[in-house]
Amino acid sequence: MKSLVIVESPAKAKTINKFLGRDFVVKASVGHIKDLPSNKIGVEVDNNFEPQYVVIKGKEKVIRELKKAAKEAEEVFLAPDPDREGEAIAWHIAEELNGNSKKLFRIIFNEITPRAVLDAIKKPGRIDMNKVEAQQARRILDRLVGYNLSPLLWKKVRRGLSAGRVQSVALRLLVEREREIEAFRPEEYWSITAMLEGSIPPAFAARLWKVKDEKVEIKTADEANGILQRLEEKTFSIAGVEKKERRKSPPPPFITSTLQQEASRKLRFTAKKTMMLAQQLYEGLEIGSEGPVGLITYMRTDSVRLAPEAQAEVRRFIEDRFGKEYMPSKPPVYKSKASAQEAHEAIRATSVFRGPEEIKRFLTKDQYSLYRLIWNRYLASQMSPAILEQTAFDINAGDCQFRATGTVVKFPGFTTLYVEGQDEEAEEEGLLPPLKEGETLKPLGIEPRQHFTQPPPRYTEATLVKALEEKGIGRPSTYATILSVIQDRKYAEKLDNKFKPTELGVVVSDLLVERFPELMDIGFTAKMEEKLDRIEEGDIRWVNVVKEFYTPFNRDLLEAQTTLGRVKPKDMPTEYKCEKCGLPMVIKWGRHGRFLACSGFPECKNTMPLNGDNKVDSVQTNEVCEKCGSPMVVKSGRFGKFLACSRYPECKTTSPIKIGVKCPEDGGDIIERMTKKGKVFYSCSNYPRCKFATWHKPIMKKCPKCGADFLGEKKTKEGSFLICIKKGCGYKEKIEDAVNAP
DSSP: OOEEEEESOHHHHHHHHHHHGGGEEEEEOOSOSEESOSSSOOEETTTTTEEOOEEOTTOHHHHHHHHHHHHHOSOEEEOOOSSHHHHHHHHHHHHHTOTTOTTEEEOOOSSOSHHHHHHHHHSOBOOOHHHHHHHHHHHHHHHHHHHHHHHHHHHHTOTTOOOOTTHHHHHHHHHHHHHHHHHOOOOEEEEEEEEEEOSSSOOEEEEEEEETTEEOOBOSHHHHHHHHHHHTTOOEEEEEEEEEEEEEOOOOOBOHHHHHHHHHHHHOOOHHHHHHHHHHHHHOEEOGGGOEEOOBOOSOOOOOOOOHHHHHHHHHHHHHHHOGGGSOSSOOOOOOOTTOOTTSOOBOBSOTTSOHHHHGGGSOHHHHHHHHHHHHHHHHHTSOOEEEEEEEEEEEETTEEEEEEEEEEEEOGGGGTOOOOOSSOOOOOBOOOOOOTTOEEEEEEEEEEEEEOOOOOOOOHHHHHHHHHHHTOSOGGGHHHHHHHHHHTTSEEEETTEEEEOHHHHHHHHHHHHHOTTTTOHHHHHHHHHHHHHHHHTSSOHHHHHHHHHHHHHHHHHHHHHHOOOOOOOOEEEEEEOTTTOOEEEEEEETTEEEEEETTTTTOOOEEEBOTTSOBSEEEEEEEOTTTOOEEEEEEETTEEEEEETTTTTOOOEEOOEEEEEOTTTOOEEEEEEOTTSOEEEEETTTTTOOOEESSEEESOOOTTTOOSOEEEEEETTEEEEEOOSTTTOOEEEHHHHHHOO
């Protein structure tokens, strides 16, 4: 008889099947097979919060196949991922396969390699019910919040809304940051920088930092000019030279949160994308003759620990590849935070000998980028520190003191391979010449510069993940979901890769903070995570934790249901006048967000859409509607801008926007269109009868070479050009030349 191994992913099953050979059958559950029902709360509140798990729709066939395979197997090894979620999947599978069976075992491995999988099978264990109960407690808490708060939001704010226990607290961070930004008032300040030259090049910059031995704060242009006058004809000389040697230690290997942060900073990946790619690298990819192999260790971890054999392997590699001086005398030891699960490892390459370049051809571009990041960080974490020499010049000019700083890398150490990304731009320190104390300097120029204090920045994916981790909101495995959900629910949007709460997000957050202060309290949410950890450790019972949460939550819920009125933002006045009756237009709140409406409603029902900046989304033109004679307005739609009758919805006439150029094939009007992915192109208005189309914007200028009626605008890294789009012509001119041509 063969043994059965059950994992949750078909990709993982394929990789493991290669390792185990003919004596094993590997099957996949394809994720969870049971969950709380989707059509009711599924938690018996009055019966110690007993969950009512049901088979997930569509998983009946999978369960039948697993039962059949288990019946025929000598042993059954449950091998879902090594975390709470994986333990819950294993438990539900065990229940379906008769969980008391003595031939049923739980195996755990942190990497999908032959050694790790075979070692796990040699040392099988049983399902960890403490881990299962911690997952169950989280699932029940989230269901109690989501299932009860969503109807309240439907009734009091808008239909279709929902709220989550942890996501709502993350949203609160965004709203509070936005209020800090709105309340911020910039303050003017000035800096004075001198460009100086000594007896040895290069010239260098020094910044004023003291006047009469007191730290300087320059608030106005007058103050800056006053200091410039003091510096006139003053001699600049070096009053002191200070040199310090500093060791810069490498960062620890990745954990889930730091991987998400660094992939955001360096690769511009969302947390969701990072975790999706990491899952693929972990579960196994086809690597040439090797076949499917797991390239990284498990990606949901908060431990910076490395297995001793992994450290030994990477140390040998560093010595061979970089030299002895790049390998520290002892393996570096990094300290995980107190709540970390030390049974896990950090995220690392499963073999340091699979270098990114060697396997690049087997990976997609994004898989390669993430693998390279993980591989580099893993190696760098085990390399020698960098040794830097920092030099500072104190420079006197009358009673003013300037300071210049510079850094020299004496030994690059780990920075040869890896430099950690930063959330905010740091001032670069230049190289200072080897000058001596007492040396006179020649001023090449003194520049006063005006600055203004800046508001706190909006959160990026990296800084929001960092904040969630520091404040104990959620766990590394949940960060990607948190960030996705607040966007999917339209509670926040990204502007220049930074999170901005939407008006809807602000309304929902304020309501929840006011009515559910404990639920929305950051400290309370962090303590709940600690309690879930204690359930996993077996210190407290899950029922007590859920009951302790639900009692005050239910009290707040009942009070909100009976006393809270309908919540919506106030109407906002605008400078627009109603084109139908002349009354002022106001910005109102509707089911799909803000829109412009006549203040004379309900007598006048004129409305207009708004864009994301609360500006009118249509512009009146000189053209009139061919059906009713009303002015036509420019509107934005799914496939770009178009003309629409201003009397919509009474008159639904629309027409494309002409750009004033005729089609070279049938004389029709060329119009601007947009693909489903948002890319602009130009085509004939007689489509589909005429198939003419071009990516280049037609410009009314005859081609000097072939006489074509117009040229196309083409933008490249080298600049903008006018080109002939007629096949075989090849004419091209730079736009500056075209403008200056007689």
